[in-house]
Amino acid sequence: MAGWHLIGRRLVQLIPIVVGITIVSFVLIRIVPGDPATLILGNHYTPEGAAQIRKSLGLDQSVIVQYGRFLRSALTGSFGHSYSLDASVGHLISRGLGATLFLIAMAGFFTALLSIPIGVFAGLHRGGIFDQSTRVFLLIGFALPGFLLGVVLILVFGVKVPILPINGYGTGFLSHVRHLILPSITLAIPFSTVLVRSLRSSVIETMSADYVTTALLKGIPWRRVVLRHIVRNAGMSVVVVFGVNLAFLVGGTVVIENVFSIPGLGSLLVNAVSTRDYPVVQGLTLFFALFVLLVNLLTDAVHIAIDPRLAAG
Amino acid sequence: MTECDRNVVLRADDVCVQIPTPAGPVTPVDHVSLELRQGEVLGIVGETGSGKTVTCRSLLGLMPSPRATHTGTVTYPGVVDDNVLAVGRKGMRRHWGNYIAMIPQNPMTSLNPVHRIGAQIEEAVAAHSTMSRAERRSRVVELMSRVGIPVPEKRLRDFPHQFSGGMLQRTLIAIALAGNPQVLVADEPTTALDVIIQDQILSLLIDLQRDLGMSLILVSHDLSVIAQICDRVGVMYGGQLVELASTERLLRRPQHPYTAALLKSLPGAVPRNEPLATITGAPPRLVNLPPGCRFVPRCSHVEPACAEWETELIPVGGAARGSLVRCRRHAELELSTPADGISYDATPAETDRSGPIVGVHAG
Numbered sequence: 285m286a287g288w289h290l291i292g293r294r295l296v297q298l299i300p301i302v303v304g305i306t307i308v309s310f311v312l313i314r315i316v317p318g319d320p321a322t323l324i325l326g327n328h329y330t331p332e333g334a335a336q337i338r339k340s341l342g343l344d345q346s347v348i349v350q351y352g353r354f355l356r357s358a359l360t361g362s363f364g365h366s367y368s369l370d371a372s373v374g375h376l377i378s379r380g381l382g383a384t385l386f387l388i389a390m391a392g393f394f395t396a397l398l399s400i401p402i403g404v405f406a407g408l409h410r411g412g413i414f415d416q417s418t419r420v421f422l423l424i425g426f427a428l429p430g431f432l433l434g435v436v437l438i439l440v441f442g443v444k445v446p447i448l449p450i451n452g453y454g455t456g457f458l459s460h461v462r463h464l465i466l467p468s469i470t471l472a473i474p475f476s477t478v479l480v481r482s483l484r485s486s487v488i489e490t491m492s493a494d495y496v497t498t499a500l501l502k503g504i505p506w507r508r509v510v511l512r513h514i515v516r517n518a519g520m521s522v523v524v525v526f527g528v529n530l531a532f533l534v535g536g537t538v539v540i541e542n543v544f545s546i547p548g549l550g551s552l553l554v555n556a557v558s559t560r561d562y563p564v565v566q567g568l569t570l571f572f573a574l575f576v577l578l579v580n581l582l583t584d585a586v587h588i589a590i591d592p593r594l595a596a597g
Numbered sequence: 598m599t600e601c602d603r604n605v606v607l608r609a610d611d612v613c614v615q616i617p618t619p620a621g622p623v624t625p626v627d628h629v630s631l632e633l634r635q636g637e638v639l640g641i642v643g644e645t646g647s648g649k650t651v652t653c654r655s656l657l658g659l660m661p662s663p664r665a666t667h668t669g670t671v672t673y674p675g676v677v678d679d680n681v682l683a684v685g686r687k688g689m690r691r692h693w694g695n696y697i698a699m700i701p702q703n704p705m706t707s708l709n710p711v712h713r714i715g716a717q718i719e720e721a722v723a724a725h726s727t728m729s730r731a732e733r734r735s736r737v738v739e740l741m742s743r744v745g746i747p748v749p750e751k752r753l754r755d756f757p758h759q760f761s762g763g764m765l766q767r768t769l770i771a772i773a774l775a776g777n778p779q780v781l782v783a784d785e786p787t788t789a790l791d792v793i794i795q796d797q798i799l800s801l802l803i804d805l806q807r808d809l810g811m812s813l814i815l816v817s818h819d820l821s822v823i824a825q826i827c828d829r830v831g832v833m834y835g836g837q838l839v840e841l842a843s844t845e846r847l848l849r850r851p852q853h854p855y856t857a858a859l860l861k862s863l864p865g866a867v868p869r870n871e872p873l874a875t876i877t878g879a880p881p882r883l884v885n886l887p888p889g890c891r892f893v894p895r896c897s898h899v900e901p902a903c904a905e906w907e908t909e910l911i912p913v914g915g916a917a918r919g920s921l922v923r924c925r926r927h928a929e930l931e932l933s934t935p936a937d938g939i940s941y942d943a944t945p946a947e948t949d950r951s952g953p954i955v956g957v958h959a960g
Contacts, residue, residue, distance in 0.1 A: 410663070494707040501657065502721040502772060503694035506686060512720075513709055520711070592756045593710055 287588040287595040294584060298577055302570075306358065309569035310351050313562055320367050320560040341367060343562075354566055363567030368559045373567035376552055383453045383460075384537055384548035387471070390464050391533055394472035395526075399479035403522075404515055406480065407487025418480065425477040430536055434470040434543040441466060451545035467544040471536050475529055482525045486518035493517070520591050527583025531576040604635040605674050606780050606812045607656060607697070612669035612682070614655055616662050621885040625651035625661065627836035628669070630910060630921075633780065633812050638803070640823035640844070641816045642859075643833030644880050649816045650702065652833070653784045656814070657697055658682055658689045673697065673780070695725045698773035700783040700802075704765035704790070708757040714768055715741075715753025721775035740771040745801060763794035770801065774809070781806065782814045787822070799826065820863060824848060829919070832856050835881045835891035838910065842920040850932075852913055852922040854896045857932040890924070898930055 321337040322329055338344050342353065357364040363373035371379075406415040442450030454463040490496065491514055499513045500506075541550030549568060556564035588594045614626035625648040633639050643649050651661050656671055658681040671681040676696050681689065701707040708717055718737045722728065728736065741749030744767040757765060766786060773781060783802060787795035803826050806813045817823055823830050824844060831841040832855065840853040851857040861874040878895040889904040890896070896903070903925060910921040913928075924930070 494701055494703060495709040497659070497699075498701060498707045498717075498769065498772065499709065499720070500686070501659075501693045501699050503690050503692070503724040503776060504720055505690070508720075512712070517709065517711060591711060593758050 290594075291581065291585055291588070294581055298581075301577065302574065305570055305573040306355060306566075307351075309566045309573075310354055312569075313557075313560070313565045314347075316557075316560070318560050320562060323560055324367060354563070357563070358567070358570060363570070364563035366556075366564050367561045368556075369561075369564075373563050376564060377549065377567065377571055380547060380549040380552045382548075383546050384541070384550060386460055387464050387468055387537055387541070387546065387548060388530070388533055390461070390468035391471035391475065391536075392526075392530060394468050395475045395479060398472060399476040399483060402476070403480040403483025404487055404510075404518075407484040407491070407518070408510065408514070410484075410488050415484075418484075422477045422480060425473050428474065430470055430474060431539055431543050433473060434467065434540055437466045437470055438543075453546050453548075464546070467540050467546060470540055470543070471533060475533060475536075478529055479522065479526060483518065483522045486521050487514060490514050490518040520587065523586055523590065524583060527579055527586070530583075531579050534572055534575055534579075605632050606635050607633040607814075608670075608672050608674060609656060610670045610672075612652070612655055612667065612671060614651055614660065614665055614667050616665045618884065623883045624886065625836050625883055626655055627886075628908075628910075629833075629836075629838045630669075631831055631838065631841060632919075633814060635779075636810050636812055637829065638806060638813045638815060638827045640827030640830040641814065641833060642818060642820055642823050642830060644818060646880060646883070647833040648836035648883070649818075649833055650784055653699070653782050653814065653816055655682060656782055657693065657699055658684055691725070694721055694773075694776035694778065696778055697780040697782065698776065698778040700766070700769055700773050700781065700786045702785045702788055704762055704769055707769055708765060710757050712756075713753065714755050714757065714760065717757075718753070718768065718771050718775060721772040725776045736775075737771075740774060741768075743774070743805075744768070744771045745797075746771070762790050763798065766790060766794075766798050767801070770798075770805070774805065777809070778811065780812045780814070782816075784816045785818070786815075788818070795822075820859065832859070835886070836883050837891060837908065837923060838921070839892070839923045840921065841910070842913075842922075846914075846920060852920070852927045852930075852932070853892075853924045854898050854930065854932065855892050858895075858897070898926060900926065
């Protein structure tokens with residue numbers, strides 16, 4: 285089917301994008317002021333010691349050689365060895381990935397839970413009391429910075445009414461879920477505002493579609509018209525919005541993981557940047573970029589799967 | 598119920614629909630009254646923007662916008678004696694598809710692109726029946742072959758984008774027929790289709806109407822279509838019904854200056870080497886209309902009093918004849934008709950359908 289050829293073509297187009305990202309991530313961290321050797325030595329700094337460390341890390345070699353080494357390590361999946369932590373970057377990523385993915389999945393779940401009913405209901409009853417009051421909350425939710433919301437939630441549910449853990453990740457599935465409730469809600473609220481808006485306007489648009497009138501005049505129950513003809517069709521365009529914004533969510537986790545001290549990729553990245561741990565920063569940047577590309581690709585695939593017109597080409 | 602009511606299947610009485618807009622209220626339906634009788638084909642003609650579509654939809658209880666307001670009543674005597682306009686979605690559900698159905702104007706956008714053709718017809722079949730899955734399937738196939746979709750067993754698995762415009766309109770006719778309705782409202786069912794397909798769809802509609810004994814309201818801006826197949830015709834102008842009469846009477850002895858002007862502007866009305874007659878000016882915008890007759894600015898028989906006249910539908914030729922006209926001068930005017938310009942055939946369905954009788958859009 286033609287639609288799936290499109291996915292194949294997308295995959296090929298990814299190659300130059302990924303190469304571009306490796307260059308950007310390699311260059312950016314080196315532009316940032318600060319020398320890893322100096323930071324590693326700290327109070328024990330001597331010029332000889334620093335030179336020694338630079339040599340052992342391979343930082344004395346030409347930029348081209350260093351980039352080549354980075355590429356080779358990326359291809360093997362190890363992404364090189366961390367300067368400050370005694371592990372390969374690949375290993376560090378696999379250790380933090382679980383928490384981050386768990387966080388993203390829960391945030392996505394809460395977002396869907398919040399925005400689908402609100403968006404659909406507000407759209408169906410456009411201009412009603414619910415729709416009007418939703419608009420105020422949307423504005424607040426959208427304008428509120430994530431870290432502030434996180435701090436407020438910590439104060440309310442962690443300090444005043446201490447019913448939920450406010451830091452760490454816990455051990456075991458249920459403990460993970462409990463630990464990630466507050467951080468994922470912190471991520472989900474601003475994300476939902478985007479989704480509620482697009483779902484609401486999509487529902488309103490779909491309601492005036494001719495095929496909805498056709499369905500209504502068949503004499504089928506209104507609930508069926510809403511589910512099979514309005515929500516089903518309005519959902520198609522919202523899937524794309526969801527996918528694109530899920531990618532932004534990855535960026536959000538970096539901040540939120542630090543607010544809630546979750547040992548995920550975000551915390552790893554922040555620490556690596558402050559210690560100028562070049563291999564970790566490069567590896568993570570590349571990894572995040574690949575993740576975003578993968579989510580976009582999945583979004584396209586879902587879109588093709590639910591819209592028969594795309595599958596046919 | 599009076600004797601004369603017995604075979605009336607739909608009655609609209611003084612229906613007005615108004616939509617509030619920032620520029621002032623728009624009135625697409627302005628005091629429209631009409632009756633549809635059992636087994637009759639009633640045509641409605643009018644220019645684009647004369648309120649035909651909104652009128653049609655109000656006959657099914659649909660409003661053009663959630664903010665639209667309405668006055669007057671629509672009833673289906675003996676079936677829905679309450680005002681259809683006020684019954685609401687919930688109360689109308691068991692009559693939609695079952696008693697009254699609509700064939701839309703644009704087949705390309707009237708089927709849901711994500712569901713298969715068969716499933717969409719089946720939904721209409723299931724709406725008013727308790728058939729088993731297998732029975733519903735065979736009913737879908739039966740409906741599809743009845744409306745002339747070839748190889749229905751195969752094509753019911755297609756999606757709407759795999760169908761041509763004509764095939765989509767056939768599908769929509771099948772959906773409308775699924776619940777064996779007594780009244781069919783066809784809102785410009787052929788406007789979006791090309792000429793050859795137009796004729797096929799119209800023949801199909803008329804065949805079905807005769808076979809199933811349905812009453813049909815056929816909206817069109819094409820007088821030739823109306824002349825071919827309708828028993829009676831209503832002419833709309835500026836949201837109002839300006840004339841309602843039997844097709845023959847309307848074509849031979851129009852009572853309203855607009856109807857007469859419309860007939861004169863048809864291509865057959867003048868010899869080939871003369872320019873076509875036109876109606877000067879433009880149809881009124883339906884916002885903040887002044888009182889008086891809507892046709893005043895374009896009428897060639899206008900008098901100062903026409904602009905003050907509170908318009909009403911006046912019965913002509915005796916109430917039993919059922920002709921109505923909205924012109925205060927209708928009795929004194931001797932409106933001329935194009936001599937033999939319009940060939941009206943008393944038995945339209947039997948005539949040769951190779952081409953339209955008069956091939957141009959009115960207005």
